[in-house]
Amino acid sequence: MAGSLERADRRRAALMLSPAYLWLTAAVFLPLSAMAFFSLLTDVPFGGRDWAFTLQNYRDFFETGTYALLLWKSLKLGLIVTALCVLIGFPFALVLAKAIKGRAREALFLLVILPFWSNSLVRIFSWAIVLRGNGVLDAAVNAILPWEVRVNLMFSQSAIVIGLVHSYLPYVILTAYLALQAIDDSLIEAARSLGAPRRTILLRILLPLSAPGLIAGAVLIFVPVVGSFMEPRLLGGRVGTYYGTAIEDQFVAVFNWPLGAALSFILLAVVLVILALATPALRKAPT
């Protein structure tokens, strides 16, 4: 009797989970396997080309320093953008969660999420209009300052960082907000009544308790930024060659899908290694 019920339960569970698994198979597993297959070929297996299995694409990464250099550049970019997002996003989330209530909070929240609703290309092109010489920023600064300054941030690393921080800041705000929201206000009141200064409350209560949210936000940002190609290409100009743009070139410009796929998998591996190395720190942080 109990066994048959269990079986019915299991069947029901399988039925309810099947759309999710089907989706994962179609959207994640199949494309990734196709790319893994491509990365081991000498040429794309369509259009009547000759192809064979090879490891040369992976060897290319190690034989020439170019890709390693680009990967290093991209990892640095990921660190800078993540650090800036956390530095800007955490205080914002703190104020949102603990200082502002009611209508104002809703309105601010909406403003945080707003960038998500616009196409990322539109965002990048708007930044281009703001950052270029004779652009919005240049005009604004010159309208305020009595002397002439030429502000042209376009086509520099700063422009890439500004564009990326703007795109990914909402992730850290949202995750940190949720974590801070969950902290019981009475904890803060207790600390205060025991005479703890603000700094101590921040360092001993708020930061440790919201760390899981912050770290989740940081991971959400770091991974896509390392592989980003649109922002570097459009805002970086001459200095906009990164690992992501090198991969894009293989697919779009050079038609060397196998190398592009291999480079993508190396990126995946490096990111996984970094996350694995960070796991002990992540485990220790909460509680």
Added chain:
Amino acid sequence: MRTILLTSALALATAGAATADEIRVLNWQGYGTDLDWAIADFTAATGHTVVHEYFTSEQEMLTKLRTNPGAYDVVLINSAYTAQAQAEGLIAPIDPAKIANFADLDPGLTANADLNPAGALHGVPWTWGLTALAVNTTDFPAPPTSIAVLWDPAWKGRVSVRDDGLEAVQLAALATGQNINDIKDMDAVKAKLVELLPQITTFWGSENDWNQFMAAGDFAVATYWSGSAARSIGKGLPIAFVVPDEGAIGWLDGLSIPATSTHPDAAHAFIDWMVDPDFYVKWDAEGAPATSNSKAAAALPETSFNRSILGDPAVVARVQFMRPVSDENREAYLKLWQDLKAAQ
């Protein structure tokens, strides 16, 4: 009366079936052959209808020819690829007798070695153009004459080239006084490119990109295509096209007929239509590359870009036409360009 009508209708129908073919053209999108008015005129004059298919790279064009035998009747092939297509047996020789306008085509172009692989004409020269420089006339009241302007420190941060390894290497070859098709001193080319990169503000990828950057004042001097320059000037951008003393990179596009074409006669008729002066003069008004037809070039208005700049024999004499590039060299150029960009 009725029988006469019937028989004439029948005669028309059979005549139509015998001569009106549907030909399939493979070309870049928006590149002349697919102009609505031109196709409508062609259909009205010959009865043949035209269907287009497009490619976005030369590799894709070759792939489509290889994998779809019989699917195409006319294909646009850049002269640097004609020999490869011929060697693979993808295209058939052209019969000049079936092209009424053939006698008016520039003999220098019809005799072009790359269009005549294995000693027979395999592509009818159609259009040609240059990759040279264009400058913003507000920055340059008098246009520069030397390619060295790209390396001039005065324009640092306002220079641009296309993001293309082959083109960058050929540009440096011109600047170092070398033959772009037979580069002997790669070290000099590399040194020149190392000096060029810090000058650059951003790379451009398309005509649209280029127009935006030029209009915003990001560019003072940049490499550009002649056909695109004609269109940009037509749109009112304050630019001048410069063919430097050191020379310019030339390209030549030909129209070929696939070996597997099922309507070679209609295909010849279409190619004839495309090199006709009437068609070209109308196309030129909308912004076209330079024509291979001497009569068509002479029929252009004096003010036309293609007549005033590309019609000058002294300019044409400086052009180095691009020859086929070996895979080995292409890869080496790409690698050099990638390394230099990554180091920025």
